[in-house]
Amino acid sequence: MPEWLGIPLRRPVFLYPVIVLLSLAVSGCASRPVMQDGIRIDDPYEVSNRRVHAFNKALDARVIGPVARLAKGSDEGAADAGSPGPLDLVINMGSNLSLPGKVANSLLQGRPEPAAKNFFRFAVNSTLGIAGLFDPAGRDFGLPEADTDFGETLAVWGVPEGAYVELPVLGPSTQRDAVGKLVDAVIDPLRQLLGTDRQRVLALGLRVGSKAGDRARFGDTVDSVLRDSADSYAQTRLIYLMHRRHDLGEDGDEIDPYDETGSGPDPIDPYAE
Amino acid sequence: MLLRASPAHALDSEQARALIDKALGEVYSVINSGQPPAQMYRQFEAIFARYADVDIIARSALGPTARQLGGQQFAAYKQAFQGYIGRKYGKRFRDFVGARVQVGGARPLKSFFAVTSTAYLNGRAPMEVEWHVSDKSGRNLFFNIIIEGVNMLASERAEMAAMLSRRRGDVAALTADLQRAG
Numbered sequence: 001m002p003e004w005l006g007i008p009l010r011r012p013v014f015l016y017p018v019i020v021l022l023s024l025a026v027s028g029c030a031s032r033p034v035m036q037d038g039i040r041i042d043d044p045y046e047v048s049n050r051r052v053h054a055f056n057k058a059l060d061a062r063v064i065g066p067v068a069r070l071a072k073g074s075d076e077g078a079a080d081a082g083s084p085g086p087l088d089l090v091i092n093m094g095s096n097l098s099l100p101g102k103v104a105n106s107l108l109q110g111r112p113e114p115a116a117k118n119f120f121r122f123a124v125n126s127t128l129g130i131a132g133l134f135d136p137a138g139r140d141f142g143l144p145e146a147d148t149d150f151g152e153t154l155a156v157w158g159v160p161e162g163a164y165v166e167l168p169v170l171g172p173s174t175q176r177d178a179v180g181k182l183v184d185a186v187i188d189p190l191r192q193l194l195g196t197d198r199q200r201v202l203a204l205g206l207r208v209g210s211k212a213g214d215r216a217r218f219g220d221t222v223d224s225v226l227r228d229s230a231d232s233y234a235q236t237r238l239i240y241l242m243h244r245r246h247d248l249g250e251d252g253d254e255i256d257p258y259d260e261t262g263s264g265p266d267p268i269d270p271y272a273e
Numbered sequence: 274m275l276l277r278a279s280p281a282h283a284l285d286s287e288q289a290r291a292l293i294d295k296a297l298g299e300v301y302s303v304i305n306s307g308q309p310p311a312q313m314y315r316q317f318e319a320i321f322a323r324y325a326d327v328d329i330i331a332r333s334a335l336g337p338t339a340r341q342l343g344g345q346q347f348a349a350y351k352q353a354f355q356g357y358i359g360r361k362y363g364k365r366f367r368d369f370v371g372a373r374v375q376v377g378g379a380r381p382l383k384s385f386f387a388v389t390s391t392a393y394l395n396g397r398a399p400m401e402v403e404w405h406v407s408d409k410s411g412r413n414l415f416f417n418i419i420i421e422g423v424n425m426l427a428s429e430r431a432e433m434a435a436m437l438s439r440r441r442g443d444v445a446a447l448t449a450d451l452q453r454a455g
Contacts, residue, residue, distance in 0.1 A: 228361075
Protein backbone atom coordinates (compact mmCIF):
# COMPACT_ATOMS: atom_id res chain seq x y z
CA MET A 1 0.00 0.00 0.00
CA PRO A 2 1.42 3.46 -0.82
CA GLU A 3 2.19 5.64 2.15
CA TRP A 4 2.70 9.31 2.85
CA LEU A 5 4.21 10.36 6.19
CA GLY A 6 3.21 6.97 7.52
CA ILE A 7 -0.43 7.41 6.51
CA PRO A 8 -1.67 4.56 4.35
CA LEU A 9 -3.08 5.93 1.11
CA ARG A 10 -5.83 3.77 -0.24
CA ARG A 11 -6.75 4.85 -3.69
CA PRO A 12 -10.52 4.86 -2.98
CA VAL A 13 -10.00 7.61 -0.41
CA PHE A 14 -9.32 10.06 -3.21
CA LEU A 15 -11.80 8.60 -5.66
CA TYR A 16 -14.39 8.96 -2.98
CA PRO A 17 -15.66 12.50 -3.73
CA VAL A 18 -16.25 11.41 -7.32
CA ILE A 19 -18.25 8.40 -6.15
CA VAL A 20 -20.27 10.60 -3.81
CA LEU A 21 -21.16 13.07 -6.53
CA LEU A 22 -22.03 10.34 -9.02
CA SER A 23 -24.16 8.61 -6.44
CA LEU A 24 -26.20 11.80 -6.05
CA ALA A 25 -27.81 11.04 -9.37
CA VAL A 26 -29.08 7.72 -8.09
CA SER A 27 -29.66 8.69 -4.46
CA GLY A 28 -33.15 8.04 -3.24
CA CYS A 29 -32.85 4.35 -3.86
CA ALA A 30 -30.23 4.02 -1.10
CA SER A 31 -31.01 2.40 2.24
CA ARG A 32 -33.53 4.05 4.52
CA PRO A 33 -32.35 6.57 7.12
CA VAL A 34 -32.57 5.33 10.73
CA MET A 35 -33.43 7.21 13.91
CA GLN A 36 -30.53 6.86 16.33
CA ASP A 37 -30.70 8.46 19.77
CA GLY A 38 -33.42 10.79 18.52
CA ILE A 39 -31.30 11.95 15.55
CA ARG A 40 -31.96 10.98 11.92
CA ILE A 41 -28.91 9.22 10.45
CA ASP A 42 -28.79 8.47 6.73
CA ASP A 43 -25.46 6.74 6.19
CA PRO A 44 -25.63 4.12 3.43
CA TYR A 45 -21.89 4.66 2.67
CA GLU A 46 -20.76 3.95 6.23
CA VAL A 47 -18.13 1.38 5.21
CA SER A 48 -16.29 3.72 2.84
CA ASN A 49 -16.98 6.70 5.14
CA ARG A 50 -15.22 4.89 7.97
CA ARG A 51 -12.23 4.26 5.73
CA VAL A 52 -12.02 7.99 4.93
CA HIS A 53 -12.44 8.77 8.64
CA ALA A 54 -9.45 6.57 9.52
CA PHE A 55 -7.42 8.45 6.91
CA ASN A 56 -8.57 11.88 8.18
CA LYS A 57 -7.86 10.89 11.77
CA ALA A 58 -4.32 9.77 10.91
CA LEU A 59 -3.79 12.96 8.90
CA ASP A 60 -5.00 15.05 11.81
CA ALA A 61 -2.82 13.20 14.36
CA ARG A 62 0.36 13.32 12.26
CA VAL A 63 0.13 16.57 10.27
CA ILE A 64 -2.76 18.96 10.88
CA GLY A 65 -2.87 18.70 14.68
CA PRO A 66 0.88 19.21 15.30
CA VAL A 67 1.01 22.14 12.84
CA ALA A 68 -2.06 23.71 14.47
CA ARG A 69 -0.54 23.32 17.94
CA LEU A 70 2.68 24.90 16.72
CA ALA A 71 0.75 27.84 15.27
CA LYS A 72 -1.22 28.21 18.47
CA GLY A 73 1.92 28.10 20.61
CA SER A 74 3.55 30.91 18.66
CA ASP A 75 0.25 32.77 18.84
CA GLU A 76 -0.15 32.67 22.60
CA GLY A 77 3.10 34.55 23.13
CA ALA A 78 1.81 37.40 21.00
CA ALA A 79 -1.61 37.30 22.62
CA ASP A 80 -0.01 37.86 26.02
CA ALA A 81 1.37 41.13 24.70
CA GLY A 82 -2.24 42.26 24.19
CA SER A 83 -2.19 42.38 20.38
CA PRO A 84 -3.78 39.89 17.97
CA GLY A 85 -1.35 37.05 17.30
CA PRO A 86 -0.24 35.96 13.81
CA LEU A 87 -2.88 33.21 13.97
CA ASP A 88 -5.65 35.79 14.46
CA LEU A 89 -4.34 37.82 11.53
CA VAL A 90 -4.36 34.82 9.18
CA ILE A 91 -7.84 33.76 10.35
CA ASN A 92 -9.08 37.34 9.87
CA MET A 93 -7.64 37.72 6.35
CA GLY A 94 -8.87 34.32 5.18
CA SER A 95 -12.37 34.77 6.53
CA ASN A 96 -12.53 38.29 5.07
CA LEU A 97 -11.86 36.77 1.63
CA SER A 98 -14.77 34.38 2.13
CA LEU A 99 -17.25 37.26 2.49
CA PRO A 100 -18.01 37.98 -1.23
CA GLY A 101 -19.09 34.34 -1.59
CA LYS A 102 -21.29 34.63 1.48
CA VAL A 103 -22.91 37.81 0.13
CA ALA A 104 -23.70 35.99 -3.12
CA ASN A 105 -25.19 33.03 -1.24
CA SER A 106 -27.37 35.21 0.99
CA LEU A 107 -28.72 36.90 -2.16
CA LEU A 108 -29.38 33.51 -3.79
CA GLN A 109 -31.29 32.57 -0.64
CA GLY A 110 -33.41 35.73 -0.91
CA ARG A 111 -31.96 37.09 2.35
CA PRO A 112 -30.89 40.71 1.71
CA GLU A 113 -30.15 41.54 5.35
CA PRO A 114 -27.18 39.19 5.98
CA ALA A 115 -26.01 40.00 2.44
CA ALA A 116 -25.93 43.73 3.24
CA LYS A 117 -24.21 43.10 6.60
CA ASN A 118 -21.48 40.94 5.07
CA PHE A 119 -21.07 43.45 2.20
CA PHE A 120 -20.41 46.29 4.65
CA ARG A 121 -18.26 44.01 6.79
CA PHE A 122 -16.13 43.26 3.72
CA ALA A 123 -15.94 46.95 2.79
CA VAL A 124 -14.92 48.06 6.31
CA ASN A 125 -12.41 45.28 7.02
CA SER A 126 -10.81 45.48 3.56
CA THR A 127 -10.12 49.21 4.02
CA LEU A 128 -9.98 50.25 7.70
CA GLY A 129 -9.00 46.69 8.62
CA ILE A 130 -6.03 46.77 6.19
CA ALA A 131 -6.98 44.04 3.68
CA GLY A 132 -8.80 42.12 6.38
CA LEU A 133 -5.87 41.82 8.82
CA PHE A 134 -8.00 43.31 11.59
CA ASP A 135 -11.70 43.17 12.36
CA PRO A 136 -12.94 46.72 13.07
CA ALA A 137 -16.34 45.78 11.55
CA GLY A 138 -16.97 43.20 14.25
CA ARG A 139 -15.30 45.14 17.06
CA ASP A 140 -16.51 48.68 16.46
CA PHE A 141 -19.41 48.51 14.00
CA GLY A 142 -21.40 45.57 15.38
CA LEU A 143 -21.06 43.64 12.12
CA PRO A 144 -20.06 40.07 13.00
CA GLU A 145 -19.77 37.58 10.15
CA ALA A 146 -23.10 36.07 9.07
CA ASP A 147 -21.96 32.58 8.13
CA THR A 148 -23.49 30.85 5.12
CA ASP A 149 -22.54 28.76 2.09
CA PHE A 150 -24.01 27.15 -1.02
CA GLY A 151 -25.00 24.08 1.01
CA GLU A 152 -27.38 26.37 2.90
CA THR A 153 -28.56 27.90 -0.38
CA LEU A 154 -29.46 24.40 -1.62
CA ALA A 155 -31.30 23.76 1.67
CA VAL A 156 -33.26 27.01 1.23
CA TRP A 157 -34.11 25.94 -2.31
CA GLY A 158 -35.59 22.73 -0.93
CA VAL A 159 -32.86 20.28 -1.93
CA PRO A 160 -32.87 17.37 0.57
CA GLU A 161 -29.82 16.79 2.80
CA GLY A 162 -28.94 13.46 1.21
CA ALA A 163 -26.67 10.88 2.76
CA TYR A 164 -23.92 11.57 5.29
CA VAL A 165 -20.43 11.56 3.78
CA GLU A 166 -16.97 12.04 5.27
CA LEU A 167 -14.76 13.77 2.69
CA PRO A 168 -10.99 13.25 2.60
CA VAL A 169 -9.17 16.14 4.37
CA LEU A 170 -12.35 18.29 4.42
CA GLY A 171 -14.10 16.04 6.96
CA PRO A 172 -17.76 15.43 7.77
CA SER A 173 -20.39 16.54 5.27
CA THR A 174 -23.60 15.52 3.55
CA GLN A 175 -24.22 15.00 -0.15
CA ARG A 176 -25.95 18.39 -0.27
CA ASP A 177 -23.10 20.13 1.58
CA ALA A 178 -20.44 18.38 -0.53
CA VAL A 179 -22.06 19.72 -3.71
CA GLY A 180 -22.32 23.09 -1.95
CA LYS A 181 -18.56 23.16 -1.28
CA LEU A 182 -17.83 22.39 -4.92
CA VAL A 183 -20.20 25.08 -6.21
CA ASP A 184 -18.81 27.61 -3.68
CA ALA A 185 -15.32 27.01 -5.07
CA VAL A 186 -16.54 27.47 -8.67
CA ILE A 187 -18.82 30.51 -8.29
CA ASP A 188 -16.66 32.42 -5.78
CA PRO A 189 -17.05 36.11 -6.79
CA LEU A 190 -13.60 36.75 -5.30
CA ARG A 191 -12.09 35.35 -8.50
CA GLN A 192 -13.61 38.19 -10.47
CA LEU A 193 -12.40 40.71 -7.88
CA LEU A 194 -8.81 39.49 -8.07
CA GLY A 195 -6.94 40.44 -11.21
CA THR A 196 -4.06 38.00 -11.50
CA ASP A 197 -3.44 34.30 -10.95
CA ARG A 198 -0.82 35.18 -8.36
CA GLN A 199 -3.42 37.05 -6.31
CA ARG A 200 -5.78 34.09 -6.62
CA VAL A 201 -3.16 31.64 -5.38
CA LEU A 202 -2.34 33.96 -2.48
CA ALA A 203 -6.05 34.26 -1.65
CA LEU A 204 -6.46 30.49 -1.73
CA GLY A 205 -3.46 30.11 0.58
CA LEU A 206 -4.98 32.56 3.05
CA ARG A 207 -8.33 30.76 2.96
CA VAL A 208 -6.63 27.43 3.69
CA GLY A 209 -4.50 29.06 6.41
CA SER A 210 -7.63 30.51 7.96
CA LYS A 211 -9.27 27.08 8.11
CA ALA A 212 -6.10 25.68 9.70
CA GLY A 213 -6.20 28.56 12.19
CA ASP A 214 -9.74 27.63 13.16
CA ARG A 215 -8.54 24.08 13.70
CA ALA A 216 -5.87 25.42 16.05
CA ARG A 217 -8.34 27.58 17.92
CA PHE A 218 -10.83 24.77 18.44
CA GLY A 219 -8.01 22.23 18.67
CA ASP A 220 -8.78 20.91 22.14
CA THR A 221 -12.38 20.15 21.23
CA VAL A 222 -11.44 18.46 17.95
CA ASP A 223 -8.72 16.48 19.72
CA SER A 224 -11.09 15.29 22.41
CA VAL A 225 -13.68 14.06 19.90
CA LEU A 226 -11.12 12.32 17.69
CA ARG A 227 -8.89 10.92 20.42
CA ASP A 228 -11.14 10.35 23.42
CA SER A 229 -14.35 9.00 21.85
CA ALA A 230 -14.87 5.25 21.91
CA ASP A 231 -16.18 5.51 18.32
CA SER A 232 -14.87 8.79 16.93
CA TYR A 233 -16.57 8.16 13.57
CA ALA A 234 -20.04 7.92 15.15
CA GLN A 235 -19.40 10.94 17.41
CA THR A 236 -18.13 13.08 14.53
CA ARG A 237 -21.15 12.12 12.41
CA LEU A 238 -23.60 12.85 15.20
CA ILE A 239 -22.04 16.18 16.18
CA TYR A 240 -21.79 17.33 12.54
CA LEU A 241 -25.40 16.46 11.72
CA MET A 242 -26.84 18.02 14.89
CA HIS A 243 -24.80 21.20 14.54
CA ARG A 244 -25.38 21.62 10.80
CA ARG A 245 -29.14 21.04 11.10
CA HIS A 246 -29.21 23.59 13.92
CA ASP A 247 -27.40 26.15 11.74
CA LEU A 248 -29.81 25.57 8.85
CA GLY A 249 -32.88 25.66 11.10
CA GLU A 250 -33.56 22.01 10.30
CA ASP A 251 -33.22 20.70 13.84
CA GLY A 252 -36.04 19.52 16.11
CA ASP A 253 -39.57 20.69 15.52
CA GLU A 254 -39.52 22.70 18.71
CA ILE A 255 -42.28 25.07 17.68
CA ASP A 256 -44.67 22.12 17.47
CA PRO A 257 -42.95 19.26 19.36
CA TYR A 258 -46.04 17.03 19.09
CA ASP A 259 -45.90 17.03 15.30
CA GLU A 260 -44.49 13.53 14.74
CA THR A 261 -44.45 13.95 10.96
CA GLY A 262 -41.77 16.68 11.19
CA SER A 263 -38.47 15.94 9.47
CA GLY A 264 -36.37 16.78 12.51
CA PRO A 265 -36.06 14.83 15.76
CA ASP A 266 -38.25 15.61 18.73
CA PRO A 267 -36.53 16.91 21.81
CA ILE A 268 -35.38 13.94 23.90
CA ASP A 269 -37.62 13.29 26.91
CA PRO A 270 -35.86 10.62 29.00
CA TYR A 271 -38.73 10.59 31.52
CA ALA A 272 -41.06 9.29 28.81
CA GLU A 273 -39.05 6.07 28.41
CA MET B 274 -45.30 39.59 47.00
CA LEU B 275 -48.21 38.30 44.96
CA LEU B 276 -48.06 34.74 43.71
CA ARG B 277 -50.39 33.30 41.16
CA ALA B 278 -52.29 30.27 42.46
CA SER B 279 -50.49 27.18 41.24
CA PRO B 280 -50.16 23.58 42.43
CA ALA B 281 -47.44 23.13 45.03
CA HIS B 282 -43.96 22.39 43.58
CA ALA B 283 -45.16 22.66 39.96
CA LEU B 284 -42.28 23.95 37.86
CA ASP B 285 -42.82 27.22 36.00
CA SER B 286 -40.64 29.04 33.51
CA GLU B 287 -39.35 31.53 36.08
CA GLN B 288 -38.15 28.70 38.36
CA ALA B 289 -36.56 26.89 35.41
CA ARG B 290 -34.76 30.07 34.44
CA ALA B 291 -33.65 30.75 38.02
CA LEU B 292 -32.22 27.21 38.33
CA ILE B 293 -30.01 27.66 35.25
CA ASP B 294 -29.01 31.16 36.31
CA LYS B 295 -27.86 29.83 39.69
CA ALA B 296 -26.05 26.78 38.23
CA LEU B 297 -24.23 28.95 35.67
CA GLY B 298 -23.24 31.42 38.38
CA GLU B 299 -21.53 28.58 40.28
CA VAL B 300 -19.86 27.24 37.12
CA TYR B 301 -18.46 30.70 36.40
CA SER B 302 -17.06 31.23 39.85
CA VAL B 303 -15.19 27.91 39.47
CA ILE B 304 -13.96 28.74 35.93
CA ASN B 305 -12.55 32.08 37.03
CA SER B 306 -11.17 30.82 40.36
CA GLY B 307 -7.82 29.86 38.85
CA GLN B 308 -7.67 26.52 40.71
CA PRO B 309 -5.70 23.56 39.36
CA PRO B 310 -7.71 21.57 36.76
CA ALA B 311 -8.24 18.42 38.87
CA GLN B 312 -9.78 20.47 41.65
CA MET B 313 -12.01 22.33 39.15
CA TYR B 314 -13.28 19.06 37.66
CA ARG B 315 -14.31 17.84 41.11
CA GLN B 316 -16.22 21.07 41.67
CA PHE B 317 -17.92 20.85 38.25
CA GLU B 318 -18.95 17.32 39.17
CA ALA B 319 -20.45 18.58 42.42
CA ILE B 320 -22.37 21.33 40.58
CA PHE B 321 -23.61 18.76 38.04
CA ALA B 322 -24.79 16.50 40.91
CA ARG B 323 -26.57 19.43 42.56
CA TYR B 324 -28.40 20.90 39.57
CA ALA B 325 -28.82 18.00 37.12
CA ASP B 326 -30.96 14.88 37.34
CA VAL B 327 -27.90 12.63 37.14
CA ASP B 328 -30.02 9.53 37.65
CA ILE B 329 -32.13 10.04 34.53
CA ILE B 330 -29.17 11.30 32.45
CA ALA B 331 -27.02 8.28 33.35
CA ARG B 332 -29.97 5.93 32.79
CA SER B 333 -30.90 7.49 29.44
CA ALA B 334 -27.27 7.52 28.26
CA LEU B 335 -26.94 3.79 28.93
CA GLY B 336 -30.18 2.97 27.13
CA PRO B 337 -32.11 -0.30 27.58
CA THR B 338 -29.12 -1.93 29.36
CA ALA B 339 -29.82 0.29 32.39
CA ARG B 340 -33.05 -1.61 33.07
CA GLN B 341 -31.20 -4.91 33.46
CA LEU B 342 -28.88 -3.66 36.20
CA GLY B 343 -29.15 -4.28 39.91
CA GLY B 344 -29.36 -1.29 42.24
CA GLN B 345 -25.73 -1.47 43.32
CA GLN B 346 -24.37 -1.95 39.83
CA PHE B 347 -26.36 1.01 38.53
CA ALA B 348 -25.23 3.17 41.46
CA ALA B 349 -21.57 2.37 40.70
CA TYR B 350 -22.06 3.15 37.00
CA LYS B 351 -23.91 6.38 37.82
CA GLN B 352 -21.14 7.52 40.18
CA ALA B 353 -18.48 6.85 37.52
CA PHE B 354 -20.62 8.56 34.85
CA GLN B 355 -20.98 11.66 37.04
CA GLY B 356 -17.20 11.97 37.43
CA TYR B 357 -16.71 11.41 33.70
CA ILE B 358 -19.14 14.24 32.86
CA GLY B 359 -17.44 16.55 35.36
CA ARG B 360 -14.04 15.97 33.69
CA LYS B 361 -15.21 15.88 30.06
CA TYR B 362 -17.30 19.05 30.18
CA GLY B 363 -14.97 20.67 32.68
CA LYS B 364 -12.16 20.49 30.11
CA ARG B 365 -14.36 22.27 27.56
CA PHE B 366 -15.23 24.98 30.11
CA ARG B 367 -11.60 26.14 30.01
CA ASP B 368 -12.47 27.85 26.71
CA PHE B 369 -14.95 29.98 28.64
CA VAL B 370 -12.46 31.82 30.86
CA GLY B 371 -13.36 35.51 30.81
CA ALA B 372 -16.52 34.86 28.77
CA ARG B 373 -19.91 36.30 29.65
CA VAL B 374 -23.11 34.27 29.69
CA GLN B 375 -26.58 35.71 29.46
CA VAL B 376 -29.56 33.59 30.49
CA GLY B 377 -32.44 34.33 28.16
CA GLY B 378 -36.05 33.24 28.45
CA ALA B 379 -37.67 29.93 29.37
CA ARG B 380 -40.54 28.29 27.51
CA PRO B 381 -42.62 25.18 28.11
CA LEU B 382 -41.64 22.30 25.80
CA LYS B 383 -43.44 18.94 25.90
CA SER B 384 -43.61 18.07 29.60
CA PHE B 385 -40.66 20.26 30.60
CA PHE B 386 -39.08 23.70 30.13
CA ALA B 387 -36.37 24.89 27.76
CA VAL B 388 -34.14 27.70 29.03
CA THR B 389 -32.01 29.54 26.48
CA SER B 390 -28.65 31.13 27.20
CA THR B 391 -25.97 32.80 25.12
CA ALA B 392 -22.24 32.60 25.78
CA TYR B 393 -20.16 35.54 24.55
CA LEU B 394 -16.62 34.30 24.06
CA ASN B 395 -13.55 36.39 23.34
CA GLY B 396 -13.18 36.98 19.61
CA ARG B 397 -15.77 34.38 18.56
CA ALA B 398 -19.35 34.35 17.43
CA PRO B 399 -21.79 34.09 20.37
CA MET B 400 -22.73 30.53 21.28
CA GLU B 401 -26.29 29.39 21.93
CA VAL B 402 -26.81 26.96 24.79
CA GLU B 403 -30.24 25.52 25.64
CA TRP B 404 -31.08 23.74 28.92
CA HIS B 405 -33.97 21.33 29.44
CA VAL B 406 -35.39 21.47 32.97
CA SER B 407 -37.94 19.13 34.54
CA ASP B 408 -39.51 18.52 37.96
CA LYS B 409 -40.32 14.87 37.25
CA SER B 410 -37.63 13.64 39.65
CA GLY B 411 -39.46 15.42 42.46
CA ARG B 412 -37.03 18.33 42.31
CA ASN B 413 -36.37 21.01 39.71
CA LEU B 414 -33.31 19.76 37.82
CA PHE B 415 -31.89 19.99 34.30
CA PHE B 416 -31.53 16.82 32.24
CA ASN B 417 -30.10 17.96 28.91
CA ILE B 418 -27.80 20.66 27.49
CA ILE B 419 -27.90 21.57 23.79
CA ILE B 420 -24.84 23.55 22.66
CA GLU B 421 -25.31 25.06 19.18
CA GLY B 422 -27.61 22.17 18.34
CA VAL B 423 -25.28 19.52 19.77
CA ASN B 424 -27.35 17.52 22.21
CA MET B 425 -25.57 16.15 25.30
CA LEU B 426 -27.96 13.21 25.83
CA ALA B 427 -27.70 12.14 22.19
CA SER B 428 -23.87 12.40 22.24
CA GLU B 429 -23.56 10.47 25.50
CA ARG B 430 -25.98 7.77 24.33
CA ALA B 431 -23.78 7.21 21.28
CA GLU B 432 -20.65 7.31 23.45
CA MET B 433 -21.97 4.88 26.09
CA ALA B 434 -23.18 2.53 23.33
CA ALA B 435 -19.71 2.56 21.74
CA MET B 436 -17.91 2.12 25.08
CA LEU B 437 -20.24 -0.71 26.06
CA SER B 438 -19.84 -2.56 22.78
CA ARG B 439 -16.05 -2.28 23.13
CA ARG B 440 -16.51 -4.17 26.42
CA ARG B 441 -18.99 -6.61 24.85
CA GLY B 442 -21.84 -5.40 27.04
CA ASP B 443 -19.98 -5.72 30.38
CA VAL B 444 -21.26 -2.81 32.49
CA ALA B 445 -18.70 -3.39 35.28
CA ALA B 446 -15.90 -2.97 32.71
CA LEU B 447 -17.65 0.12 31.28
CA THR B 448 -17.84 1.54 34.82
CA ALA B 449 -14.11 0.97 35.30
CA ASP B 450 -13.41 2.67 31.94
CA LEU B 451 -15.61 5.64 32.89
CA GLN B 452 -13.59 6.19 36.05
CA ARG B 453 -10.61 7.01 33.83
CA ALA B 454 -12.43 8.60 30.85
CA GLY B 455 -13.35 12.22 30.24
